[in-house]
Amino acid sequence: MPQNPEKIQDHVELFHQPEYKELFERKREFEKGHSQEEIDRVAEWTKSWEYREKNFARETLTVNPAKGCQPLGAIYAAAGFEGTLPFVQGSQGCVAYFRTHLTRHFKEPFSAVSSSMTEDAAVFGGLNNMIDGLTNAYSLYKPKMIAVSTTCMAEVIGDDLGAFIGNAKNAGAIPEDFPVPFAHTPSFVGSHITGYDNMLKSILANLSEGKKGKSNGKINLIPGFDTYVGNLREIKRIAELMGVDYTLLADNSDYVDSPNDGHFNMYQKGTKLEDAADACNAKATISLQKHSTLKTCDFINKTWKQEVTLSSPWGIRGTDEFLMQLSELSGKPIPAELEEERGRAVDAMTDSHAWLHGKRFAIYGDPDLVYGVTSFLMELGAEPVHILVHNSSKEFEKDMQGLLDSTEYGKGGTIWGGKDLWHMRSLLFTEPVDFMIGNSYGKYLERDTKIPLIRIGYPIMDRHNLHRYSTIGYQGTINLLTWVVNAIFEEIDRNTNIPSKTDISFDLIR
Numbered sequence: 001m002p003q004n005p006e007k008i009q010d011h012v013e014l015f016h017q018p019e020y021k022e023l024f025e026r027k028r029e030f031e032k033g034h035s036q037e038e039i040d041r042v043a044e045w046t047k048s049w050e051y052r053e054k055n056f057a058r059e060t061l062t063v064n065p066a067k068g069c070q071p072l073g074a075i076y077a078a079a080g081f082e083g084t085l086p087f088v089q090g091s092q093g094c095v096a097y098f099r100t101h102l103t104r105h106f107k108e109p110f111s112a113v114s115s116s117m118t119e120d121a122a123v124f125g126g127l128n129n130m131i132d133g134l135t136n137a138y139s140l141y142k143p144k145m146i147a148v149s150t151t152c153m154a155e156v157i158g159d160d161l162g163a164f165i166g167n168a169k170n171a172g173a174i175p176e177d178f179p180v181p182f183a184h185t186p187s188f189v190g191s192h193i194t195g196y197d198n199m200l201k202s203i204l205a206n207l208s209e210g211k212k213g214k215s216n217g218k219i220n221l222i223p224g225f226d227t228y229v230g231n232l233r234e235i236k237r238i239a240e241l242m243g244v245d246y247t248l249l250a251d252n253s254d255y256v257d258s259p260n261d262g263h264f265n266m267y268q269k270g271t272k273l274e275d276a277a278d279a280c281n282a283k284a285t286i287s288l289q290k291h292s293t294l295k296t297c298d299f300i301n302k303t304w305k306q307e308v309t310l311s312s313p314w315g316i317r318g319t320d321e322f323l324m325q326l327s328e329l330s331g332k333p334i335p336a337e338l339e340e341e342r343g344r345a346v347d348a349m350t351d352s353h354a355w356l357h358g359k360r361f362a363i364y365g366d367p368d369l370v371y372g373v374t375s376f377l378m379e380l381g382a383e384p385v386h387i388l389v390h391n392s393s394k395e396f397e398k399d400m401q402g403l404l405d406s407t408e409y410g411k412g413g414t415i416w417g418g419k420d421l422w423h424m425r426s427l428l429f430t431e432p433v434d435f436m437i438g439n440s441y442g443k444y445l446e447r448d449t450k451i452p453l454i455r456i457g458y459p460i461m462d463r464h465n466l467h468r469y470s471t472i473g474y475q476g477t478i479n480l481l482t483w484v485v486n487a488i489f490e491e492i493d494r495n496t497n498i499p500s501k502t503d504i505s506f507d508l509i510r
Contacts (some may be wrong), residue, residue: 025326052426063422066390072193074149077199078251082270083144086112090151105459106256116216135173148182155186181206182481193292196225208280224289229459230470314372336398341474357381362436364388367396367458392417
C-alpha cells in the first residue's frame with residue numbers, strides 16, 4: 001500500500017509499533033539471551049567499585065572515545081580559508097563520516113571531496129586517484145586553494161602526498177602555481193585537534209613561502225579547533241572595539257553559519273588567502289587554544305621569527321588576561337564598553353554564585369575546552385571531581401594540574417588522561433557529582449546515572465543553535481553561567497515536583 005506522507009512515523013514512535021516490538025522479542029529469543037533478572041544483576045554490578053577496578057584495568061579496548069580522528073580536524077581548519085576545498089586522500093566512506101559529523105553539529109552543509117580510494121589503490125597506491133581527484137575538483141568546483149589530508153588507508157600504504165601533488169601538477173591536473181597545502185593525518189594516532197594543527201601549519205607554510213618582508217603591524221589571532229561560531233565573531237568584535245589591526249587565521253564562522261538568502265555559495269568568506277600569506281609579517285600572534293595549535297605556534301615562532309603568546313579567554317580572569325595581552329601587543333587601550341561588559345558579567349556571577357559554590361562536577365572533552373570551562377567554574381567556587389580528556393597529553397595534564405593547584409576548589413579534582421566515556425560511567429557511579437559537562441554522547445551517561453548533563457563542547461547533535469553562542473569573553477561568560485545555573489534549577493524542579501511530598505515549600509523565586 002502507498003504511504004501517506006502525512007502519517008509517516010518518526011523513528012522514535014516507529015520502533016514502538018507492535019510489529020517492531022514483536023520483531024525485537026523474536027530476536028531476543030533467537031539469540032538465546034540472558035533472562036531480564038540476570039541482565040539487571042550484571043547491570044547493577046557494573047555500578048560497583050569492583051567493576052570500576054576491572055574497567056580501568058583494560059588496555060586494548062576503547063568504549064565510546066571522547067574524540068574524533070585527525071582528518072575531521074584537518075578539513076575543519078581548511079574550511080576557514082577563502083575559496084578552499086578540503087580534499088581527502090582516502091575512501092568515500094571516511095570522508096562521508098567527516099562531512100556528516102560536522103553537518104550534524106552545525107546543521108549546515110559541509111563540503112569536502114575524496115579521491116575515492118578502493119581496493120586497487122590499497123594495493124598499487126593512490127597516485128592515479130590523486131591525479132583524477134585533483135583534476136575533477138579543480139574543474140568542477142573552481143576553488144582558490146585545495147587542502148589535502150589523508151585517511152588511514154593512504155597512510156598505511158605510504159602515499160607520499162608531496163610527490164603525488166607534484167606529479168599531478170606535472171600531469172596538468174592543476175596549474176603549477178595553484179596552492180595545494182597538504183598534511184599527513186592518520187586516524188590511528190592523535191585526534192581531530194592534531195589534524196587541525198597539522199593542516200593549519202601546512203596552509204600557513206604553503207601560503208607564506210617567500211613572502212617574508214617588513215612588518216605589517218598586525219596581530220594574528222588563532223581560534224584553534226573552536227566549534228562555537230559565536231566565539232570567532234566575539235574575537236573579531238573585541239579586536240574591532242579596541243581598534244586592533246588583526247588577521248583571524250582559519251575563520252570558518254560564515255562557512256558553518258551562512259545566511260539562507262536563496263543562493264548557494266560553496267565557499268562562504270573565510271580568511272583571505274593574501275591575508276594568510278601576509279600573516280608571516282605580523283607583529284605577533286596570539287593563539288586562543290594552546291593544545292590544538294602546538295605545531296602551528298612552534299612554526300610561527302621558529303620560522304616566522306614571531307612572538308607567540310597563548311591565551312584562554314574563558315571566565316573573568318581568562319578574558320582579563322587576553323585583553324591585557326592584546327592591549328600590550330597592539331598598543332591599543334581597552335575601551336570603556338568592554339569594561340562595562342566585564343561589570344555586567346561580574347554582576348551576573350554575583351547573582352548566581354550561591355547556587356554553584358560547592359557544587360561538584362565532572363567534565364570531559366578536548367583539552368583547551370576542558371581547561372577553560374573548569375577555570376570558569378572554579379571562579380564560582382564549583383569543584384571539579386572527574387576531569388576526563390581522551391586526547392590528552394603530558395603537557396596538558398601538567399597545565400591542568402597547575403590550574404587545579406591554583407585554588408582550593410581544585411584540590412579534589414583528578415585528571416583522567418586517555419580514558420573514555422565508559423570509564424566516566426564507572427567514575428560517576430562510584431563517586432557521584434552534582435552535574436557533568438560534555439558533548440551529546442554524555443546523554444546516555446545522564447540517563448544511566450541520573451546526573452544532569454550540561455551540553456558544552458563538540459559535537460552537540462541533539463540540541464539546536466548552541467554553537468551559535470559565544471562561550472569566551474565577558475558575553476560568553478554570561479552564556480556559560482546561564483546554561484549551568486539554569487540546569488541546576490531545572491534539576492531542583494525535577495526533584496521537587498510531587499505535591500505535598502517533595503514540594504514542601506512554595507519556591508517560585510530563586
